Amino acid sequence: MPLMTDDVASQLKEEFARLVEPVRLAVFSQALADPESEQVRRLVEELAAIDPRLTVESYNFVLDKEKVESLGIARIPAIAVMGKDKDYGIRLYGLPSGYEFGTLVEAILDVSRGDSGLSDETRAALMELPRPVHLQVFSTPT
Amino acid sequence: MEVTGYPELAQKYGVSSVPKTVVGETVEFVGAAPESLLLKHVQQAAGGSTLVV
Structure with a gap:
């Protein structure tokens, strides 16, 4: 049984009409340790089936150690939202339900556009940063 | 997250x-931050200049 209703799927089809470049979604789950993470994998697979420009790579958090390390995955469930040739470092952790589902869709659209929407001034200032900075945004589904 | x-x-x-x-x-910080303030926070965390351009 699909996790996504037909209504949601058709809304997403409209949203994804705005996609520009292909987007890769790498999902990390582990059925034994975290059954909920399997739900996330299924959800992302359903989401990607809506538009051919979206592709899914599914990984096991325990078995696919190399991928876990190369993409810097800290915990599960995790979704890495990546461009065709570029990884912008966007990682979503936890269940993408409620408000967070919208965050996932927005992340996909941003990556597809290859544009964060930041001003030229901000971009120039960020180029001058002396070292990488990790930003973590904590939220709840409601 | x-x-x-x-x-x-x-x-x-x-x-x-x-x-x-x-x-x-x-x-x-909690809540939304305008772009200029977010940049300031990032610069501060990176140990660089906190001046907003």
Whole structure:
């Protein structure tokens, strides 16, 4: 049984009409340790089936150690939202339900556009940063 | 990050209201921040200039 209703799927089809470049979604789950993470994998697979420009790579958090390390995955469930040739470092952790589902869709659209929407001034200032900075945004589904 | 599933992280970063943003482990704020303020936070966390261009 699909996790996504037909209504949601058709809304997403409209949203994804705005996609520009292909987007890769790498999902990390582990059925034994975290059954909920399997739900996330299924959800992302359903989401990607809506538009051919979206592709899914599914990984096991325990078995696919190399991928876990190369993409810097800290915990599960995790979704890495990546461009065709570029990884912008966007990682979503936890269940993408409620408000967070919208965050996932927005992340996909941003990556597809290859544009964060930041001003030229901000971009120039960020180029001058002396070292990488990790930003973590904590939220709840409601 | 949907924090409900990670109570240990909520505790580590003292997440009581959301959205809470932690920048480079040293700077944090709750709620939305305008772009210029977010940049300032990032610069502060990176140990660079805190002057907003």
